[in-house]
Amino acid sequence: MRPRIVVKIGSSSLTSSEGGLNMEAVGFYAGELASLRSAGYDVLLVTSGAVAAGFRKIGYASRPRQLHEKQAAAAVGQALLMRAYQNAFAGHGLTSAQILLTRTDFASRKRMNNASMTIDELLKQGVIPVINENDTVSIDELKFGDNDTLSALVANLVRAQQLLILTDMDGLYTADPRKSADAKRLDEIEEITAEIYSAAGGAGSSVGTGGMRSKIDAAKIATRGGVPVFIGQVKEEGDLLKALEHRGKGTYFATQLASLPVKKQWLGFTSSPLGQIIVDAGAEKALLHGGHSLLPVGVKRVEGHFHAGDVVEVRNAHDECIGRGIVNYDEEQLQAVLGLPTGEVVAKLGEVHRLEVIHRDEWITLK
Ligand SMILES: Nc1ncnc2c1ncn2[C@@H]1O[C@H](COP(=O)(O)OP(=O)(O)O)[C@@H](O)[C@H]1O
Numbered sequence: 001m002r003p004r005i006v007v008k009i010g011s012s013s014l015t016s017s018e019g020g021l022n023m024e025a026v027g028f029y030a031g032e033l034a035s036l037r038s039a040g041y042d043v044l045l046v047t048s049g050a051v052a053a054g055f056r057k058i059g060y061a062s063r064p065r066q067l068h069e070k071q072a073a074a075a076v077g078q079a080l081l082m083r084a085y086q087n088a089f090a091g092h093g094l095t096s097a098q099i100l101l102t103r104t105d106f107a108s109r110k111r112m113n114n115a116s117m118t119i120d121e122l123l124k125q126g127v128i129p130v131i132n133e134n135d136t137v138s139i140d141e142l143k144f145g146d147n148d149t150l151s152a153l154v155a156n157l158v159r160a161q162q163l164l165i166l167t168d169m170d171g172l173y174t175a176d177p178r179k180s181a182d183a184k185r186l187d188e189i190e191e192i193t194a195e196i197y198s199a200a201g202g203a204g205s206s207v208g209t210g211g212m213r214s215k216i217d218a219a220k221i222a223t224r225g226g227v228p229v230f231i232g233q234v235k236e237e238g239d240l241l242k243a244l245e246h247r248g249k250g251t252y253f254a255t256q257l258a259s260l261p262v263k264k265q266w267l268g269f270t271s272s273p274l275g276q277i278i279v280d281a282g283a284e285k286a287l288l289h290g291g292h293s294l295l296p297v298g299v300k301r302v303e304g305h306f307h308a309g310d311v312v313e314v315r316n317a318h319d320e321c322i323g324r325g326i327v328n329y330d331e332e333q334l335q336a337v338l339g340l341p342t343g344e345v346v347a348k349l350g351e352v353h354r355l356e357v358i359h360r361d362e363w364i365t366l367k
């Protein structure tokens with residue numbers, strides 16, 4: 001299998017603040033992606049720009065703010081965006097395919113598998129998948145809000161070798177360079193800490209949405225899923241290949257982790273936890289560093305309403321989320337045995353199907 005590269009291009013790189021697509025930019029990026037294919041990679045594009053491409057055409061003076069107006073603009077703009085890409089890729093002898101996804105698609109493992117199989121087949125046939133959020137059906141709280149998160153979920157799903165997030169800034173700086181003249185670029189990031197988050201601000205232009213903050217969120221999801229990330233700028237011919245080869249103008253996020261199976265991707269990033277289990281320091285250590293399952297003895301408190309088989313979030317004594325897992329107890333059952341050593345659990349509940357509160361195989365660390 002050829003290595004897979006996911007490239008995300010933001011609205012700010014494809015459109016002007018007055019609205020409308022910058023055809024020269026679309027042509028340039030299509031050429032850069034074509035050169036990655038020629039270099040032996042399978043390429044997937046996650047592209048924004050539907051709203052920005054469509055709002056002028058539909059008659060709005062500036063980028064709309066109301067959800068229904070954004071959705072209408074996206075419906076017009078997505079067709080324009082796709083036509084532009086198809087023509088541009090055709091100029092390099094390449095066929096492209098439109099894929100529109102929502103967060104709910106990733107909340108279902110079945111739909112994730114279906115999307116994954118379609119993408120596999122497109123790549124096998126030499127087609128470039130061009131992916132955007134399905135703005136028409138995404139309602140406010142379900143929207144990715146920006147395509148950064150979507151690109152990270154896609155990169156994990158296809159087990160990409162690298163995720164390249166292209167934007168109008170040449171990387172992550174210690175502060176937003178538009179506001180702070182002495183901001184310095186961070187070239188390499190080994191771990192995404194609270195300090196890194198505090199450096200990142202919101203969107204820099206009237207067409208972009210997520211800003212650096214959502215790009216860091218995306219980098220966190222991708223690196224957790226075993227995919228290293230580049231956030232930066234690609235402006236001249238050959239820049240995309242340079243970015244891939246660690247010679248780009250931007251910030252690199254490393255990962256030490258191996259790629260995750262789809263079940264764990266779902267568990268960690270798109271499942272909906274129904275409760276919280278608060279654990280003591282010993283259990284935290286066992287889960288994070290010992291490679292162990294969670295036993296009732298380490299549970300301090302239980303919140304929410306859940307049944308065996310549901311997803312729950314696990315928090316430490318400082319109320320920080322440390323991971324998620326599939327719980328083997330109903331909430332009332334667990335309330336009855338929390339803090340108890342194994343012998344007492346069995347004495348109280350009789351033979352239990354599974355003694356572990358969360359089995360190691362059904363756990364993902366998120367700290
Ligand atoms: N610490 C930072 N380093 C670099 N850029 C930052 C930082 N904080 C905020 N930004 C802003 O993030 C913007 C890029 O995000 P955004 O406007 O959403 O672009 P896109 O449309 O490419 O997703 C930059 O133009 C910049 O002004």
Ligand SMILES: N[C@@H](CCC(=O)OP(=O)(O)O)C(=O)O
Nearest residue numbers: 010011048049050051209210
């Ligand atoms: N799905 C939307 C994405 C919105 C957006 O602006 O995202 P981004 O430019 O990636 O911050 C669109 O195509 O307009």
